[in-house]
Amino acid sequence: MPTAFNEKISQTLGNQKLQLALYAGTGRLVEHRKHAVAEERLPEYQELRSHANALKKHTIEHLDHYLEQLEANVQAHGGQVIWCRDAAEVSDFVLDLAKRRQARLIVKSKSMTTEEIDLNERLEHHGLEAVETDLGEYIIQLRGERPYHIVAPALHLTRYDVADIFQEKLGIPNETVIEKQTMIARSVLREKFLAADIGITGANFLIADSGAVVLVENEGNARLTTTAPKIHIAVAGIEKIIPRAQDLGVFLKLLGRSATGQPLTVYTSFLSGARREGEIDGPDEFYLVLLDNGRTKLLADPDKRESLYCIRCGACLNICPVYRKIGGHSFPWIYSGPIGAIITPQFLGIQHTPALPFASSLCGACAEVCPVKIDIPKVLLDLRAGVKEGPGKAKSDWLERLGFHAFAWLMCHPKAYALMGRFSRLAPLLNIGPLRAWRSQRDLPAMPAKSFRQLWKERG
Amino acid sequence: MSARQDILNAVRAGLGRKPLEPAPPVLLAIRACEAQERIASLLRCAGVLAANTHHACSAADAREYVARAMNGRTAVASNAPFLRECGITGLANVRTGITDREELRAVCAGAGCGITSADYALADTGTLVMLSSLEEARMISLLPPAHIAIVPAGRILTGLDELLTILPKPADRTSSMVLITGPSRTGDIEQNLVRGVHGPGEVHVVVI
Numbered sequence: 001m002p003t004a005f006n007e008k009i010s011q012t013l014g015n016q017k018l019q020l021a022l023y024a025g026t027g028r029l030v031e032h033r034k035h036a037v038a039e040e041r042l043p044e045y046q047e048l049r050s051h052a053n054a055l056k057k058h059t060i061e062h063l064d065h066y067l068e069q070l071e072a073n074v075q076a077h078g079g080q081v082i083w084c085r086d087a088a089e090v091s092d093f094v095l096d097l098a099k100r101r102q103a104r105l106i107v108k109s110k111s112m113t114t115e116e117i118d119l120n121e122r123l124e125h126h127g128l129e130a131v132e133t134d135l136g137e138y139i140i141q142l143r144g145e146r147p148y149h150i151v152a153p154a155l156h157l158t159r160y161d162v163a164d165i166f167q168e169k170l171g172i173p174n175e176t177v178i179e180k181q182t183m184i185a186r187s188v189l190r191e192k193f194l195a196a197d198i199g200i201t202g203a204n205f206l207i208a209d210s211g212a213v214v215l216v217e218n219e220g221n222a223r224l225t226t227t228a229p230k231i232h233i234a235v236a237g238i239e240k241i242i243p244r245a246q247d248l249g250v251f252l253k254l255l256g257r258s259a260t261g262q263p264l265t266v267y268t269s270f271l272s273g274a275r276r277e278g279e280i281d282g283p284d285e286f287y288l289v290l291l292d293n294g295r296t297k298l299l300a301d302p303d304k305r306e307s308l309y310c311i312r313c314g315a316c317l318n319i320c321p322v323y324r325k326i327g328g329h330s331f332p333w334i335y336s337g338p339i340g341a342i343i344t345p346q347f348l349g350i351q352h353t354p355a356l357p358f359a360s361s362l363c364g365a366c367a368e369v370c371p372v373k374i375d376i377p378k379v380l381l382d383l384r385a386g387v388k389e390g391p392g393k394a395k396s397d398w399l400e401r402l403g404f405h406a407f408a409w410l411m412c413h414p415k416a417y418a419l420m421g422r423f424s425r426l427a428p429l430l431n432i433g434p435l436r437a438w439r440s441q442r443d444l445p446a447m448p449a450k451s452f453r454q455l456w457k458e459r460g
Numbered sequence: 461m462s463a464r465q466d467i468l469n470a471v472r473a474g475l476g477r478k479p480l481e482p483a484p485p486v487l488l489a490i491r492a493c494e495a496q497e498r499i500a501s502l503l504r505c506a507g508v509l510a511a512n513t514h515h516a517c518s519a520a521d522a523r524e525y526v527a528r529a530m531n532g533r534t535a536v537a538s539n540a541p542f543l544r545e546c547g548i549t550g551l552a553n554v555r556t557g558i559t560d561r562e563e564l565r566a567v568c569a570g571a572g573c574g575i576t577s578a579d580y581a582l583a584d585t586g587t588l589v590m591l592s593s594l595e596e597a598r599m600i601s602l603l604p605p606a607h608i609a610i611v612p613a614g615r616i617l618t619g620l621d622e623l624l625t626i627l628p629k630p631a632d633r634t635s636s637m638v639l640i641t642g643p644s645r646t647g648d649i650e651q652n653l654v655r656g657v658h659g660p661g662e663v664h665v666v667v668i
Contacts (some may be wrong), residue, residue: 007643021650028651042487055482064481077631107588135657136648162649182646182654194569210631220602220644220659222478227598228565245631246486246624253620260647264620265587266509267659268639272631278538280597282562282636 005355008330012313024328025155026318031440032261032313033369042257051250053373056309059208059241063299066241067290068209071213079286086293087117090235091288094200095126101231103128103197107214109222110134111202112150112312113235113291115334115349119200121320130200131192133221134351135185144167148328149336151259156327157336189221198226199283203236204311205251206288209244212272213288216265223267232274232283238290239299239308245270248442251311254371258313294347304379307342309372316366316376320361332356338366342379350386357383399434421451488621491584492607498583498616499667505586510640510655511663519546522610522668526575527551529608529664533572536564536604540577540595542612546668548575559594574660575608576601580626581665584619585641586664601640606662609640613644613667 001351012018059066071081084090092226098106108114108130120130120141132141136154139396140147142165147153154162163176164185175181196335201222205214213234215222242251248270275282299305309342317323317337328336332353333344341360344351357380366376388397410417425447431439469479484492484559493501498600499555526548537549537556549556554575558564561577568574576596580589588609592598616621630637644659655661 025651049489051484051487058483061478062480073631077635133658134648135646139648140642152648152651157649159649159652178649178652179654182657186657194565207631212631218644219646220656223598223602223638227602243483244628246488246628249486249488249621249624262641264582264587264639264641266641266643266645268641270630270637271635273635275592276635278594279592280559280564280594281599292531318565348572393510402519414473431511454591 027432036257079273092120501583535573537575574600574604607660
């Protein structure tokens with residue numbers, strides 16, 4: 001494994017405070033989800049999951065059709081659709097629009113897609129101010145960090161960390177009461193909302209038959225971002241599409257419950273463009289940015305295509321025994337946990353993250369909680385095979401191949417197998433070469449006094 | 461099958477593509493639910509989420525409740541005819557009738573309460589459904605720290621599935637449909653629940 005990955009993991013494992021925050025934070029979310037999807041509260045839970053999977057599968061298999069339908073419907077309501085191949089095309093579009101409208105201040109509501117393309121950094125590099133308005137995102141933006149978790153970006157921080165950064169960046173001394181910290185953020189950000197020229201959001205769902213963007217949140221910052229400024233830009237991956245508004249009956253019931261255990265989040269906004277004639281408020285202009293950034297590459301692989309079904313609820317992170325120990329920042333990209341382990345190598349190229357598909361115990365808990373039934377362990381195994389069969393790999397792993405050949409021969413020859421069984425009693429002495437690294441992390445089980453074969457013989 | 465579909469299918473087949481299959485069926489189920497049960501469920505669910513609730517027996521009762529809830533604060537009320545009919549827009553310190561966006565924004569930014577009706581309410585989640593129009597502006601339920609919603613009992617639906625059955629395409633009616641389920645909240649610092657982070661931290665659901 002690359003050292004940077006190892007180092008981050010070691011740091012996280014060695015930080016007691018962080019371990020506690022991770023354990024408690026994810027544990028609470030696991031309990032909330034479990035409560036919300038329990039048989040007595042949501043008897044149709046499994047039916048909803050299967051239906052969500054079928055809907056996502058259908059949409060992804062006919063993505064071209066639904067994208068065209070979506071585009072036509074956005075345009076019918078006076079909005080514009082901007083197709084972007086990569087990060088640079090998104091920031092070029094926003095910068096150009098900002099220039100034409102003489103905009104300087106941009107408010108943003110939490111969006112993993114804009115994190116994915118480092119939009120804030122790109123805009124700030126060109127002199128624009130881009131302010132995150134979700135409380136957790138705002139805090140980590142002040143700290144210059146990436147989100148720690150798909151739905152709980154500041155999961156790794158305590159009130160004392162927040163007090164420190166508020167003191168450093170806002171000049172507010174030693175405020176450690178969470179309610180007061182929240183109200184400080186409210187008043188600072190309220191000023192920004194009322195002064196902002198452009199609001200940028202992501203999208204939880206794109207509705208093909210309505211040309212609409214659906215935003216799901218608890219704080220109200222997405223509503224403010226899409227209501228206060230005169231321009232609303234929604235940036236979404238092309239896979240976020242679902243066919244009909246009526247399909248929200250399935251997806252909204254799953255998303256809130258899987259993410260935070262809420263039957264519905266506090267606010268669900270269904271937005272189909274700028275304000276219309278007769279409406280009092282809302283933005284004057286609406287742009288929907290449809291982002292590829294590696295998604296079509298992933299789409300081309302029928303075995304792993306299901307990775308695009310993800311609705312970013314974060315349930316697989318919370319339940320994952322690996323994520324719960326190594327945390328979000330150990331992962332090489334903004335998508336962490338099991339879903340990050342399968343989409344990161346596919347978006348960035350497996351050669352950049354060859355260790356990632358192996359950072360899993362394949363316990364399958366992620367697949368069990370996934371609301372759209374992505375078979376994450378299966379995709380991980382496929383990716384592992386890809387790493388091992390990748391160019392130049394066949395020769396370099398001669399030792400491993402030799403080992404498996406020897407194992408195969410042994411399993412086909414009972415006498416040799418029995419003999420080997422006796423020799424295996426010497427295993428504790430083997431602490432050389434690659435075994436040394438392996439043994440440094442694991443204990444061998446103690447050998448019983450007699451082998452199974454001996455016991456069997458004695459029984460007669 | 462139309463000629464258009466035939467030709468498009470032939471094109472797709474020629475390119476090795478599958479013809480467009482029908483989408484999986486819509487999955488919506490509406491549970492039978494009596495009017496009284498809907499009211500009770502709406503108020504109970506909203507109450508669990510820490511909204512203040514009131515079942516008003518008359519318009520006058522609702523008006524009195526609103527006056528009490530305002531508790532000396534100023535308010536901006538939406539242009540919903542229902543609020544006028546209830547006499548709520550006539551209460552002291554209530555501004556209403558604003559149709560200009562910039563004016564509304566300034567008023568909302570300074571008001572203590574926002575008073576609206578709701579186009580629908582969802583009984584099984586305690587949700588208010590707000591469709592943006594000349595009668596209901598988006599900012600009134602968003603900018604002031606308190607939101608008071610007056611809902612006629614007849615507009616209470618069983619839940620999300622009934623809403624999506626009545627409004628299969630909300631975009632045909634409005635550019636903005638918002639579902640509001642309880643007061644604004646966050647758990648972003650140590651998962652400690654704090655209300656009123658950006659939207660109203662105080663929500664009143666009044667059913668007449």
